Amino acid sequence: MERLLAGRPTCTDGRxxxxxxxxxxxxxxxxxxxxHRILAEWDRRTAATDARTPGEARRDDELQELxxxxxxxxxxxxxxxxxxDASATVIAALHHDNAALRQQLDTQTGTVVTIGPPRSE
Known part of the structure; x- marks a missing residue:
């Protein structure tokens, strides 16, 4: 019993x-x-340890952390x-605005005036 409770089994898996x-x-x-006396002591001692081996306790702790x-x-x-998602929405809106501005620029007609060199005084 002591070997099992200490987590040092020799013939079993240690549960x-x-x-x-x-x-x-x-x-x-x-x-x-x-x-009966040994079984009563076994029941009392395993109830206190939650019936887990030290390895099982470590495993359960690691699972909880993970x-x-x-x-x-x-x-x-x-x-x-x-x-x-928010960034994609903003990019789509900017793309739409950019396309609209390019289309507006393409449809504009106007006179382009060349600005000459500055006059010297």
């Missing part, structure tokens, strides 16, 4: 389950089921997409 308890002890399941980072990156991506 805090009764199957691993009797395998680590080297006894049959029937023998384990007759050891999920938080993913939420942050999704939020940032959404903000950047909004900025990109």
């Amino acid at each position: 805090l389950v009764k199957e691993n308890l009797y395998r680590e002890a080297g006894v049959s399941r029937a023998t384990m089921n007759r050891a 999920r938080a980072e993913l939420r942050h990156l999704k939020r940032e991506r959404t903000q950047l997409q909004g900025r990109l």
Whole structure:
């Protein structure tokens, strides 16, 4: 029991389950089921550890951190997409204005006067 709770199993995967308890002890399941005092202690001690091995606890902590980072990156991506959409709208409006001004310039007719050199006094 101590090896399992310490995260140092020798015969099992280290999960805090009764199957691993009797395998680590080297006894049959029937023998384990007759050891009521040991089972009560096992239940008491695994309830306090949330039935997770140290490796599982590290994995769960890492998953929690990665999920938080993913939420942050999704939020940032959404903000950047909004900025990109706004920029595309502004560019489209400027392109439209530019095309309209070019068309207006092409349709204008007028007299072009050449300005000569300045007069010397």
